[in-house]
Amino acid sequence: MTSLRSDILEFSVNSKMTNSPEIKAFIRENSTLFWWIKEEEKENIDTKFLVEQILNYGDEKNVKKLFELVGIDKVADIFYEQTSPERMRVNYFPQVINFFRIYFNKNAHRGLNR
Template identity: 35%
Template sequence: MSREQIIEKNKSLFWYIPDDKKQDISDALLVETVLNHGTLENYRELIDALGGERVAQIFFSATGRQKGNYYPEIYHFFSLVLKKYDKAQGNIES
């Protein structure tokens, strides 16, 4: 599934973005929204579309206010889950 298909399938998650602007959604916003408000199936589709390493890179590069956009329990959970994809930290698991 492509990122565009994820956005189209889950357009209710992006209710506040006009339809003609949805194609401009950044990878960072896509990751943040799916992790905060999506389902486990949405997460799997996101990993398939962007790749685990890219999702981890986006997630772990969030700092300050961007990091604060994640719910604390979501941030904690996905910091554990995405650790296996995180090259920057040397945490790639086989």
């Protein structure tokens, strides 16, 4: 049986994909948001996990930089996937969900009608 901590680490660290140098630098700049992940593994965190952490715990500058690096439409897609009503568990704060649903509905150019 695996522990919850190992499940979280497996989700958050993506060893199959290499992040761009810009995303790696962004992760290093915000290293404290990933305090429980080993330093040598932080640069390989999954994009979905990065989005979740920055939207939940980042400031306005972090969110702006995330949009520049990943793209607002991609961030919106990840956000909507992670906050889907069909999901058993959602890790976003209710205020964050409310804010970004309004924000993405106005600013993200997505093919989905939300």
